Amino acid sequence: MSAKKASDADPARSLALLWGSHSKPGRSGLTVRSIVLAAIELANAEGLDAVSMRHVAERLEVGTMSLYTHVPGKGELVDLMIDTAYGELYDDVDAPSRQPGGWRGALEFVAARNWDLYRRNPWMLQIIDVRSTLGPNASLKYEAELRPLDGTGLSDVEMDSVLTLVLGHVESTARAKANKARIQEESGITDAEWWLTNAPLLDKIMDSGRFPLASRVGQAAGEAYQSVSDPVHALTFGLDRILDGVAGLIADQDRP
Amino acid sequence: MSAKKASDADPARSLALLWGSHSKPGRSGLTVRSIVLAAIELANAEGLDAVSMRHVAERLEVGTMSLYTHVPGKGELVDLMIDTAYGELYDDVDAPSRQPGGWRGALEFVAARNWDLYRRNPWMLQIIDVRSTLGPNASLKYEAELRPLDGTGLSDVEMDSVLTLVLGHVESTARAKANKARIQEESGITDAEWWLTNAPLLDKIMDSGRFPLASRVGQAAGEAYQSVSDPVHALTFGLDRILDGVAGLIADQDRP
DNA sequence: GACCGTACCGTACATCGTACGACTCAGCTA
């Protein structure tokens, strides 16, 4: 429901941890890497809620407190999980800029890759207490995603703004999708079932003349999506509008 | 850090609770309304983490378990908090459509009002387990925000898509802002201080030729914002691009 | 004055992150 507190999180320690090699196992084979991988597996298998220090330790057949030898606390563990997940994104730093279709094709590729990242790692969207995790993979991600925007005539700040906008949109729609999936899973009923069950109740409330537009549009959207919402449609529709807007900005660069 | 589990949440019960009157106090003056208000006050004063059933009960000078007479569980309490907060948004259902500047001015107003809502109630952004809370105020919000789009030539589904896009963008940037504020508060150091402290460390890592663009753009953005990010700039920049894109869509309606 | 349903709430349980201090063992020194 809500988000949990993060621990103190010494930034220097976090950075060292993120950029460190983590290669020397202790006498029970425990490594930062193995802990992080176990945590990610757990998160993907049973959701982020299942990622407790006890469960991670259990999966590694190790005492709970042994984890603290390698990782300062849960907050840092999550930081490491995030940066590790970012490692999935691009084979190399030029993957987006190699895409056809110029900057637009590249940004569509970036959006698709990030969308896929969230699809494969839905636990990332359950993290609320995001910290500035400038790990190696996050840095490579930033570099890779900026490159197709270099040379479009946009200023450096504009490049950053455009990227932030696109990534924010993908995260937003991906979160909506994950929420939808979670609700469905928890309640055990399909989207369509929920709609059928609660539509009369809602109609009785909404159609009382107070919200004519809301009920008309809600109805239309519901029928179009066969559901209360369609995250994939929200992704593509929003991305098209955003990229149209960016295209206008880029076109304006020539004649200021 | 992560999100908590929601309880079962019988939708019918939730809807009845949301639309109910909650007017008859028990013998210790306890009401659904008073519980929800206490919870919101607590959330605004000490953050969502402070909103535990124990703390809410304490604030009301009541036993913890007494809350469960009026509210099924914490999940439903949060639902009620959300719908109550939505009540702050618009004086009446025509507030957005009364705005000057046509649909664009109205959407800018909608964005500003939502941004302000999140500024005043940052706890809303810490809720991860969002459920379909179709309460009375959420319904009024939907109706009010759709009205300025009616008559623009957009289809019903497109109206919904545009609104979803704008609201998602506001939420996304507001969340970034809230995260930034929370990190600053927790660490006790200013944004600029963090930048000064960690810049050399980051430069040593990033400037090693591997991420030239990332370091150049990051530097430029950092100097422009006097910080690692500027949520207000992200809001307006993104909104401008999005509305430009929507304007193109609306213009295209005339000649398909 | 007796009754009864509802409001209230004390206790208990499982779960969480992690502080603390004890144990164990690999590898080095004497």
Added chain:
DNA sequence: TAGCTGAGTCGTACGATGTACGGTACGGTC
């Protein structure tokens, strides 16, 4: 080879959390 040392491991304990369960006490109706 014996002994030491420091790092890795982990058992126990504490204060949180949401809430199930069962008991208590009171307001309104006969």
